[in-house]
Amino acid sequence: MDATTQWNITVDIDEEENNTVANVSVRTPGGVEVTGVGRSNRNPNDPSVPEIGDELAVGRALGNLSERLLHRAERDITSVTGQPSHVHR
Template sequence: MNATQRWNVTVEIDEEENTTTARATVRTPAGHDVTGVGKADRNPLDPNVPAIGDELAVARALRNLAERLLHTTEKGISGITGEPAHVHR
């Protein structure tokens, strides 16, 4: 059976002085929200280019989200099998 699913990731970016924080959240089909967080700190000597801080913070948030989603998957597998699970990264 062929099926197409769509998962949406919501990204929120907060900037405060020299720090940009991004939060990337996805809701699984089971209704669980999984959130990854990423930060970017600008060296005060560097020029203020907010887009660069946004990109770096979002990239780190998405990487963190991926790790958290893998951990959620491992817990789901363990819950079904009753055995410890480890998915390859």
């Protein structure tokens, strides 16, 4: 079976003084929403460059989202096969 499926990721970034929080979410074709969270904290002695905080927070949120998707895949494999599953990372 050949198929092309597109998943869209939503990124929300909140900045407050020296702290940035990013939330990334994706909805699977089955309708399940999975969300990842990442944070960055600027040292008050460093210059304020919001883009850098955004990059760090979003990068960390995407890593968190990745782990959550892999855990979900493990649970799904286990439910289909009836056997414990561990996905290589």
